Amino acid sequence: MQNKNSKKTITPENFTGLQQGVIPEYATGVTAIKSTLEHIARETGYSKGFSALNKMNQKEGFDCPGCAWPDPKERSSLGEYCENGAKAIAEEATKKKVDASFFTKHSVAELLEWSDYELGKSGRITEPLFIAKGESHYRPISWDAAFTHIGKKLQALPTPNDAIFYTSGRTSNEAAFLYQLFARKFGTNNLPDCSNMCHESSGKALGETIGIGKGTVKLDDFSKTDLVIVMGQNPGTNHPRMLSALRETKKNGGKIITINPLPEVGLMAFKHPQKPLELLGKPTKLTDLFLQVKINGDVALLKAFLLYLVDAELTGSDFVLNTDFIKQHTAGYENFVTELKQHNIHDLVAQTGIPFSIFNEAAALIAKSNKIIICWAMGLTQHKNAVDNIREAVNILLLKGSIGIEGGGVCPVRGHSNVQGDRTMGIWEAPPEAFLDKLGTVFNFSPPRKHGYDVVNAIKAMKAEKDKVFIAMGGNFISATPDTELTAQALRNCKLTVQISTKLNRSHLVHGTTALILPCLGRSERDIQNGKEQFVTVENSMGVVHQSKGHLVPVSDKLLSEPMLVAKIAAATFEKNTTIDWIKTASDYTLIRDIIAQVIPGFDNYNEKIKAPNGFYLPNNPRNQVFDTPNKKANFTTNAVSDILLDKGQFLMMTIRTHDQFNTTIYGLDDRYRGIYNERRVVLMNRKDMAAASLVEQTVVHLISHYQGEERKAHNFKIIGYDIPKGCIATYFPEANILVPINQTARKSNTPASKSIIVSIERA
Numbered sequence: 001m002q003n004k005n006s007k008k009t010i011t012p013e014n015f016t017g018l019q020q021g022v023i024p025e026y027a028t029g030v031t032a033i034k035s036t037l038e039h040i041a042r043e044t045g046y047s048k049g050f051s052a053l054n055k056m057n058q059k060e061g062f063d064c065p066g067c068a069w070p071d072p073k074e075r076s077s078l079g080e081y082c083e084n085g086a087k088a089i090a091e092e093a094t095k096k097k098v099d100a101s102f103f104t105k106h107s108v109a110e111l112l113e114w115s116d117y118e119l120g121k122s123g124r125i126t127e128p129l130f131i132a133k134g135e136s137h138y139r140p141i142s143w144d145a146a147f148t149h150i151g152k153k154l155q156a157l158p159t160p161n162d163a164i165f166y167t168s169g170r171t172s173n174e175a176a177f178l179y180q181l182f183a184r185k186f187g188t189n190n191l192p193d194c195s196n197m198c199h200e201s202s203g204k205a206l207g208e209t210i211g212i213g214k215g216t217v218k219l220d221d222f223s224k225t226d227l228v229i230v231m232g233q234n235p236g237t238n239h240p241r242m243l244s245a246l247r248e249t250k251k252n253g254g255k256i257i258t259i260n261p262l263p264e265v266g267l268m269a270f271k272h273p274q275k276p277l278e279l280l281g282k283p284t285k286l287t288d289l290f291l292q293v294k295i296n297g298d299v300a301l302l303k304a305f306l307l308y309l310v311d312a313e314l315t316g317s318d319f320v321l322n323t324d325f326i327k328q329h330t331a332g333y334e335n336f337v338t339e340l341k342q343h344n345i346h347d348l349v350a351q352t353g354i355p356f357s358i359f360n361e362a363a364a365l366i367a368k369s370n371k372i373i374i375c376w377a378m379g380l381t382q383h384k385n386a387v388d389n390i391r392e393a394v395n396i397l398l399l400k401g402s403i404g405i406e407g408g409g410v411c412p413v414r415g416h417s418n419v420q421g422d423r424t425m426g427i428w429e430a431p432p433e434a435f436l437d438k439l440g441t442v443f444n445f446s447p448p449r450k451h452g453y454d455v456v457n458a459i460k461a462m463k464a465e466k467d468k469v470f471i472a473m474g475g476n477f478i479s480a481t482p483d484t485e486l487t488a489q490a491l492r493n494c495k496l497t498v499q500i501s502t503k504l505n506r507s508h509l510v511h512g513t514t515a516l517i518l519p520c521l522g523r524s525e526r527d528i529q530n531g532k533e534q535f536v537t538v539e540n541s542m543g544v545v546h547q548s549k550g551h552l553v554p555v556s557d558k559l560l561s562e563p564m565l566v567a568k569i570a571a572a573t574f575e576k577n578t579t580i581d582w583i584k585t586a587s588d589y590t591l592i593r594d595i596i597a598q599v600i601p602g603f604d605n606y607n608e609k610i611k612a613p614n615g616f617y618l619p620n621n622p623r624n625q626v627f628d629t630p631n632k633k634a635n636f637t638t639n640a641v642s643d644i645l646l647d648k649g650q651f652l653m654m655t656i657r658t659h660d661q662f663n664t665t666i667y668g669l670d671d672r673y674r675g676i677y678n679e680r681r682v683v684l685m686n687r688k689d690m691a692a693a694s695l696v697e698q699t700v701v702h703l704i705s706h707y708q709g710e711e712r713k714a715h716n717f718k719i720i721g722y723d724i725p726k727g728c729i730a731t732y733f734p735e736a737n738i739l740v741p742i743n744q745t746a747r748k749s750n751t752p753a754s755k756s757i758i759v760s761i762e763r764a
């Protein structure tokens with residue numbers, strides 16, 4: 001935690017020059033094309049940029065390094081990408097380079113003063129780099145020396161549990177499988193990943209209620225549904241091609257309800273950028289009913305819907321529930337109804353901030369719809385009661401029998417392009433016993449059984465004890481995690497930190513006693529091993545596994561692929577003491593897929609199945625109304641409404657993404673769909689709250705978060721009047737992460753509650 005009197009922090013706190021503009025009425029269209037072109041021109045040049053875009057999300061090409069939204073069966077010849085996918089590729093294929101001379105010029109201390117935006121814009125890392133104890137600058141190191149250093153430090157640890165192996169969700173199935181195998185052979189389940197901060201709450205809630213920690217819908221269900229409910233998600237920015245799926249819903253007569261504290265532009269109306277005629281005409285209206293819920297009011301809202309559905313007197317009909325489904329496939333219904341009936345629908349709706357008449361309209365629409373899809377993202381998963389949010393969403397679908405039917409089901413929309421695949425491959429601090437049993441049998445060893453650290457527990461462990469080894473397969477741990485100042489102390493306590501990265505970020509600068517930066521190939525780049533071109537495989541948000549093959553010339557000839565990097569670390573750590581030929585396995589990715597096929601259900605015949613141009617679906621029993629829970633039923637659950645109480649002068653704050661970032665990678669300083677330009681240090685605030693606190697547009701304030709008597713402070717934000725419920729404010733991630741208390745996490749999933757932070761506002 002930061003000393004209240006000191007302004008020195010891990011992240012710079014200066015302004016860049018706020019400009020405010022109008023909020024557009026619809027998403028994409030011509031402005032999006034213009035923005036795409038500008039990014040491509042600036043980062044890669046047109047020739048390289050379009051060469052990459054032409055291959056992105058095409059059957060012979062590479063998977064977009066942006067989000068995990070699936071590709072349609074038929075790919076458009078005009079391109080299968082969105083504005084933000086194009087920005088993601090421009091960022092990876094950038095001409096700018098971070099080489100040894102860059103680090104000769106800039107010390108770590110100097111770079112720490114740069115913003116995340118400035119760091120990222122420095123370019124791609126081109127060679128392995130090392131910083132020794134007490135040194136001020138990174139310097140080049142040979143690959144061999146780098147691997148030997150890691151091997152020696154790992155070997156010297158008193159216990160394998162002193163090593164922590166983090167993963168971000170861009171890592172391919174092949175690299176992820178080798179990485180977890182290495183960690184477990186080394187002797188630990190310390191495999192925290194970005195999922196712990198992302199959809200962990202979805203996995204936990206879905207696992208116990210329907211028996212699989214994943215979604216159940218397929219892309220074409222969006223054209224067959226009666227109703228899509230989009231909760232706590234901003235697809236116009238974060239999953240832009242989902243708007244095309246929602247457009248199909250509308251074209252086929254389906255309805256859309258949006259539940260969000262903000263009227264996100266992308267969800268309101270949309271012009272398809274790859275349909276030239278549409279660009280000239282009117283946008284498609286998407287949301288039919290917008291429910292402007294207060295932050296963390298979702299359990300109350302969902303409970304009110306549930307009460308409406310089970311109470312025939314309210315709906316005026318006995319036929320809104322699917323009683324056959326409830327009888328045949330579920331458990332816990334009586335208990336669920338008994339608990340529900342203790343609530344009063346008007347009290348529940350009052351807690352949401354939504355006018356009763358609008359609630360009523362939405363409830364009536366749910367009651368009359370049979371095929372319902374519920375989609376959600378971080379607006380539901382990053383709260384103390386995040387698991388409850390999702391369990392309540394499942395309750396609705398169970399009442400309606402809308403799981404495992406055409407046009408109905410759960411749709412947790414994943415973030416990183418292979419975060420779901422990484423988990424399938426065993427990147428999990430709490431692996432199922434059956435997975436470990438199989439891994440042990442196939443590789444003839446006894447995998448560690450004790451669960452490892454997730455992200456929050458990894459930070460606490462590194463903070464509590466010195467001299468651990470922290471290795472990150474991608475990502476930007478210091479900027480993505482909560483409680484930035486505390487996490488910095490944790491990382492600096494390590495004896496070695498290793499970052500396997502494509503681009504420069506803050507995690508290279510907040511490092512252990514010694515540190516390595518190991519640069520790797522990006523998705524879009526050609527990967528040649530042993531003279532043969534390789535491809536990798538990934539799993540999208542709907543459980544489809546498919547190929548991804550880069551074709552651009554790598555930015556440097558000193559880069560290694562992620563699978564080869566893991567293999568070399570493993571070989572240096574185990575030396576002669578291993579039964580696996582790591583280097584040989586990583587020299588031909590079909591060999592990695594052969595071993596995956598032996599361990600992971602659904603991957604039998606992997607090398608054959610992956611030849612299908614659209615990939616293949618993994619098994620998903622709830623799609624057939626088979627629920628692999630302990631009681632073999634889909635389970636109703638009971639959940640309490642939010643217990644967050646605000647004192648006078650306090651607000652509930654959510655930390656969200658702008659339209660110009662991919663997590664901690666900042667593409668630009670604008671948030672076009674919210675009318676905010678050239679500034680990220682802003683607070684979106686209700687205008688009545690502003691008036692009550694005598695704050696005006698652009699007043700400079702500091703934010704103080706409150707958690708069980710602890711205070712954390714972030715300086716310099718500008719107030720912006722916005723259409724957001726009273727008592728709620730919004731700031732951007734990662735600037736506000738310093739305010740997220742390490743101990744304020746979701747029950748059961750331990751995900752940092754970065755969408756419900758209690759803060760007070762202090763005038764600067």
Ligand SMILES: Nc1nc2c(c(=O)[nH]1)N[C@H]1C(S)=C(S)[C@@H](COP(=O)(O)OP(=O)(O)OC[C@H]3O[C@@H](n4cnc5c(=O)[nH]c(N)nc54)[C@H](O)[C@@H]3O)O[C@H]1N2
Binds near residue numbers: 659
């Ligand atoms: N371009 C781009 N694409 C991305 C990313 C990116 O940073 N940039 N990140 C990727 C990743 S890793 C992820 S996980 C996803 C994230 O995708 P999103 O979850 O869409 O991202 P956030 O900006 O966190 O937006 C959360 C949304 O939830 C709403 N919200 C916040 N609190 C509440 C609440 O209490 N209740 C309700 N109902 N709504 C709430 C916010 O207003 C906002 O609209 O996107 C992925 N795709």
Ligand SMILES: Nc1nc2c(c(=O)[nH]1)N[C@H]1C(S)=C(S)[C@@H](COP(=O)(O)OP(=O)(O)OC[C@H]3O[C@@H](n4cnc5c(=O)[nH]c(N)nc54)[C@H](O)[C@@H]3O)O[C@H]1N2
Binds near residue numbers: 195198474
């Ligand atoms: N306050 C707050 N905090 C949050 C969130 C929030 O909404 N609010 N969201 C959370 C969520 S949902 C997530 S997923 C996490 C994200 O956490 P992370 O996944 O750790 O962070 P990213 O910003 O996605 O990581 C970006 C870095 O990954 C590296 N990289 C990019 N491509 C590749 C590649 O192909 N290979 C390798 N090896 N490296 C690559 C680059 O060096 C880049 O700097 O943040 C979480 N933190």
Ligand code: SF4
Binds near residue numbers: 067082088
């Ligand atoms: S929707 Fe997601 S996966 Fe598709 S092109 Fe856009 S960023 Fe890439």
Ligand SMILES: [Mo]
Binds near residue numbers: 194197199414415
């Ligand atoms: Mo995420």
